[in-house]
Amino acid sequence: MRKKFVSERIGEIINDLFKTGTGLLTFIGAMILLFYITLAIFAPQIAPYNPIERVGRSLTSPNDQFVFGTDNLGRDILSRVIYGARIALTIAFIAVLIAAGVGIPLGLVSGYLGGAFDRVLTLIMDAIYSFPGLILAIAIAAVLGPGVVNISVSIAVVYTPTYFRVIRNQVSSIKSELYVEAARALGAKNYEILLKYIFPNVLPSIVVVLSMNLADAIMTEAGLSFLGLGIAPPTPDWGFDLSNGQRFVLSKAWWGLLYPGLAIVTVVLGFSMFSEGLNELLNPTIRERR
Amino acid sequence: MSLKSYIITRVILAIPMIFILLVMIFFILRIIPGDPVLAILGGKAPLEVIEAKRHELGLDKPVIVQFFDYIGNVFRGDLGVSTLTNRPVWDEIKDRFPATLELTIFSFIIALLIGLFYGAEAAWRKDKSLDISARVYSILLYAIPVFWLGLMLQLLFGVYLRWFPVGGRLSPRVSLDIKTGLLILDSVLNWNWEAFSDVLKHLLLPGLTLGLVISSIFLRMVRNNTVLMLSKDFVKAAKARGLKSRVILYGHAVKNAFVPIFTIMGMQFALLLAGAVLTETTFSWPGIGSYLVLKIKYRDFPAIQGTIVFFAMFVVVISIVIDIVNALVDPRVRY
Amino acid sequence: MIYVRNLVKHFPIKRTIGEVLTRVPQRFVKAVDGISFDIKRGETFGLVGESGSGKTTTGRLLLRLIEPTAGEIFFEGTDVTKLSKEELRKFRKNFQIIFQDPMAALNPYMKVGEAIKHGLEIHNIGNSRMERKKMVKQMLERVNLSPADDFYYRYPHELSGGQRQRIVIARALILRPKFVVADEAIAMLDVSVRSQLLQLLIDLKKEFNLTFLFITHDLATTKYICNKIGVMYLGKLVEVGDFKDIYLEPLHPYTKALISAVPEPDPKKKKKKIIPQGEVPNPINPPKGCRFHPRCPFAMDICRQKEPKLIEYKGRKVACHLYK
Amino acid sequence: MSVFEARGLKIYYKTKRGYIKAVDNINFSIEKGQVVGLVGESGCGKSTFGQGILKILPPTTFYNGVMEIEGKNLVTMGEEDIRKIRGKKIGMIFQDPMTSLNPIMKIEKIFYETLKTHEPDITLEEARERTARVLEKVGIKPERMKEYSFQFSGGMRQRAMIALSLVLNPTLVIADEPTTSLDVIVQAQIMELLNELRREYDMSMILITHDLGVVAEAADKICVMYAGHIIEEAKSEELYYAPKHPYTQLLLKSIPNTNINDLDLKYIPGSPPDLLNPPKGCRFAPRCPFKKEICELKEPKVVEIDGSKVKCWLYSEVKV
Amino acid sequence: SSVIVVGTTDKIRTLDPANCYDYFSSNILQNVLAGPVDYEVGTANIKPWLFEKWDVSSDGLVYTFYIRKDAYFEDGTQIDANIFKFSFDRVMRLNGDPAFLLSDVVEKTEVVDKFTFKVHLKSKFSAFVSILGYTVAFPVNPKVTPEDRFSDIAPSASGPYRISEWIRDVRIVLEENPKYFGPKPKTKKIIIQFYENSQQLRLALETGEIDIAYRHLDPRDILDLQNVSGIKVYLGASPQIRYLVLNVKQKPFDNPLVRQAVALSVDRSAIVKDIFVDLAKPLYSMIPAGMWSHEDVFPKRDLQAAKEILKIAGYSEKNPLVIDLWYTPSHYGTTEADVAQVLKSSLEETGMIRVNIKYAEWSTYVEYFLNGTMGLFLLGWYPDYLDPDDYLWPFLSVSGAKSLGSFYENQIVEDLMVAGRAATNQESREMIYKLVQNYHAAEMPYIPLWQGSADCEAHDYIKGIILEPTQIFRYYLLERK
């Protein structure tokens, strides 16, 4: 009886996925993501060359040997783009994990407890939130210096308030929902209410914000490394390669600018499509808000 | 609550916000591992000189004293002195701010026009091809990094077609008497049409870049909120009274859609500023965004701090202004 | 069984910083402003009144879901207002509430069976999971949701409004409470479903020997279930007494108005209506004197100055200057 | 002479899963000065019919049949012509006065906008004057037109809404549950007001409600809707004292009356059908205690007995 | 046509001589202010400018200068000994970035009469007059220059041009200064436009927005422009040198064998070819080629020899030498990261060295090398005065080596250099400096890599571009034909 029920639900979701435009959107997004995640994990196997070694003449235009051409130091751009997925995804995931790991619990507690603690924390988070994210990240990245963890931390600081705010606002409104009051009337303990009644209700928005933020984090990382504040060269990094490629466009070497850029665009597109679709599938009311 | 007391409340509410921002900036920037003094003096200075400089900048005092000095100075309008140029940071920002303002206003207008009309029409034709195109547009543009879009536009219109210049605000040979710093305004005030068209040419690519990127978010907000408003009873009621569809769409749905949009506009503005940093860098736009990047390159510590403080103040002021405008648009806030 | 004495609940109104600084005094919503009544075991006490008169607040106060500003509530001799948090939590087994909006009262992410079972787990009723599950299923059958095996695993959004309300009732009653607050339990439902649920409540009350506080704004339904009713206006009880007495001969002008405002389906009985002017005033600044005087067709001078006390009159209590 | 008439009217919502037959083949007419009540359970198509008359349902809605006002068929009419009828010939009052008035517009602006749309030459002064007049009629002090709707109480808002629907002197007013979201006493006030105004303006009104009590007090004629059909149409008294259709009978029993000794609670078991795939025969058949074989097979025809129209096999057969 | 537009990616930091210590700011000042001495056009030979002539006391400690009598600031203030005293004292008191150039050697200043100015030195210093060619010694107008702080406005002109408009980081406009005593500039108005990056500068040149691009085109762009018709690329020598610093106090670089192995395996030609497309020259001594006393003292690349030496030092393919190579990403322009890359591969070609590239922003970098954190790192030097002394003393003296992070100490070398400073005879100085260079090549606390070149790109209708050994760029000689 129960089994049938679950499988029915899954069937419905899959059905929705392909019948509606939303489903298609999510599916394409997920495929793009899967593609880049595969690239990132299997970069050594997929990439034709060592991304930080000189393998050809400098600034070779795309040809059979170097499908995306080479950069000014004769490194294979295709390999660098493939390896670049590693850095981009790693930083994005670490950043988002840190942000979520800090923002979500704080948001839950702050929203549930309320009072002065909540007010102070909200004020601080709002202050950070209102501040232009990239500028904040620039400042922190400049302070911390290069390195995967440092960059992730700078980005995480920017996104922590997003989680906090989303969670806190939801929790504090869910807190006054009737079903929470009903749970209290039943005599449930605080942590039970938080875990059984409130958390499941904020989970969908967490998932959506999470995938939305991954896209933003990749973008921010690219921005930072474009400004020269990201990962130290020669590590392959889309943002850095882009700004490096920019130096040679007047020498007609457009490929150094085009491919890393396309990589950023497609991966961010993948994430946004995925999160947009997810958003509509999981929570039809939230989409109207953003 | 009257509008006046609303404004007072709003301004008072900004104080803790400013304070938190200032504290945040102070502590982030004071843990810079690189010593700003050494950055100024390079490797050639003897130790006594370094000590003297450190004293001069107040870096030898206890952190807490430094903190109160800093807060005090900020409120006196003293953002410190750039170690790179030895000018008061405030003066340097004053020089550069109009450029940023001009760029952001211009892009904002572009984003507003695109977002407003495209978004409203898309909402009106929900799920029709125009709406789908709007959604594709917004999701696609959102995914394009502003610097890459900038570079691509530069490549196309600047390098290959040579229609527009790729950087700066004014051609070297064009002279213009600068009063406000907003060159468009200045050229109009001077009746200098040569300068006007030159300024506009320079403004177009960066403004478009930033405007397009911001428009994607704007478009989405307008569309979604308008869709929401169109489903409201008062829209149906308006329709039942025989109002024309344009009036219903723009006079009722879009206007009401702007109420929630206004409240998140502050955030949008922050986004605009962040985008401005990258756009200014790509287009050599001499605003505070590129100023900040430059100063970070040279680790010009007081200038970095001053600029960030300025950004913070700017953000706070904008959010106050937006809230007040919001109160003007939405009477519910006032009463 | 329940004694309520001088129960008061004032909700403070949030002031903005600007108002705090300009010394605008703190204001309160006087939602419940000193009410006293008793409910005997097995009795159903109906609380009627217009929107905003403080009915829900009273209900929530009785269960101490919100803290009273002042007053005492005795439940079988225990002063509920004095219980510690933990004592209260355990004590909740004795009294339960049925909310107006069944959709809002159910956690959308919890299967309805689990929702009902949770109460058993909290109060350690039943020995094993299986036993509890069985109890839940029995309860589901009892509220006419069968097959219980099917309903147990559904989510609230997969149910109709009436079914949801049955779940809410099941959840409240599975703890075998002695006292139940039904806050407009049937108001949100469709006409035809209302009577079904009303009947269910009447049956369950008998079966479980419940004491009810039945909150409603629809006087017509009270006749089926209530023994006594209390009429509330702006946080005050204006008339309390046996259902029949009040229904047949309302004393307070407000009660009269309420009764005459009930729409009459019989076209021949187009009675003369006494409908008061205006609407319920703001509970932040209730009118001085008798709170009903601005709308009262019989208002006298004294009504504007002196607040009438709730006095015994003709076998009931009424708070009006017309009766001495 | 009827002010408005619908014949064989069908209003379907197009959805991904098929057509929702919210209004299916109904005949309806209303005379000048008449108040017709439309009652039925939730979801049976009352609002769809009411709003369908003005064609303000979502653009995916599908109309068929005839809706005639002053000899013109609204179903085939162009959007621009219909727009001129909305508000001018047919006024509408909505259920929820909280949300039916634009919250960021002053009341006077809303009135001015409405007047200007239909009478482009009107000046602001004139508009104000007319607004004041009609507001006074509904019991709102004219100076309050300078306020926003959220500054009004619920009852006041509904009064303003009524005034707004009357300001252009329409021949027909459709009131879709005008009192449902209001308090008992205010509800009675509004009903009284509507009654007065109807007499004064000599207009026709379609009063949609699920509360039989409300219609019984106000309407001359009552139409009972069930699952997209009008299953009974009769004079108010006739309907109350001699309901024909089993559904009407049950519905009447299930609402509490004011008789204190009548403690007999009846209810209709089951729930209304899904309008995507309504039952083939009589739509009430699955819940009907008097159901016969034919009821589930064939849709009953409308028959007239004792001046009321019923759509039920019980009566068709009697005649046959 | 009386206007020439020059574009640059350089920046003006300050136009106060007392605080001006970067190339481009000095460059502007050299065209706007008149200094005590000048160089003859196209050479490094000093010639009188504001100082008509000067005497040196026999102990070499007192210099007496005679000021010309027709020099005025643009507001009509005459330049006299008091103004010189004001300016010199101000520099030393305000202690700006370049102040040490004066304060290290000057004991005190003295006004003898209106047009006679005396300077007392702390110790004998043969290159003192060369220092006076630098803008730190240029007099400023006391009427508009604050005495107790740095000025942040355009200076009062005394040279060929005056500044008529200055929008920071956007443009600066030079116009003929009618009060200047010297020859009139060839072009009345020069507009200097600032660009953010090399690409924009190049594009501006190609589109004709500017007539001249001066400083900091990417090497590859320079190469491209050489093939563009209508554009002429000027190349000249630059006194800038680039080198690796090896911290002799840090393992493994305290081992001379390791230093030698590194020196033998660095591939200067790869750097020069791949990155600078032959616009730089390999360098085998700290003193740049072309300056007197230069000698190629460092060995050419020899991987075999490097391997041998590494073996002796105990390393092998299995047990490679693992080292960190540091660079700073923006201080030396965009090419620096590439340089580190190439160095890494060239060292790793031995098969016995493994290199980790690390980087730090300039301020951190400076801190790191001052406290000896880094073992092997890239650095550059730009002379304050054109004399071999300025290429040796700052590196090999004990205090100098400390401030550059090599921590090299050798008393003999130091004594030699002191002698070189005191000697007045060019031949004996040359001999001393050759000796010092050889000491350096033996101990290798620094490995010279390459010598920059100066470049300027202009449309071919522009005449008068001279890339001088002194790096003074004279706008007043430019003209349009």
Ligand SMILES: Nc1ncnc2c1ncn2[C@@H]1O[C@H](COP(=O)(O)OP(=O)(O)OP(=O)(O)O)[C@@H](O)[C@H]1O
């Ligand atoms: N948590 C709260 N904070 C502030 N005011 C409140 C709160 N809860 C209720 N009130 C106010 O108290 C008054 C009484 O509310 P209550 O909900 O008890 O009325 P009610 O009689 O149940 O009305 P209804 O028929 O609409 O349910 C109202 O004016 C309401 O606005």
Ligand SMILES: Nc1ncnc2c1ncn2[C@@H]1O[C@H](COP(=O)(O)OP(=O)(O)OP(=O)(O)O)[C@@H](O)[C@H]1O
């Ligand atoms: N926009 C729509 N799209 C699809 N189906 C709709 C739409 N609006 C209403 N329906 C469906 O049409 C049917 C009739 O709805 P309608 O609103 O006319 O009922 P009603 O009698 O007014 O009910 P209530 O008393 O709840 O207002 C319902 O089954 C409803 O689900």
Ligand SMILES: [Mg+2]
């Ligand atoms: Mg209530």
Ligand SMILES: [Mg+2]
């Ligand atoms: Mg309806």
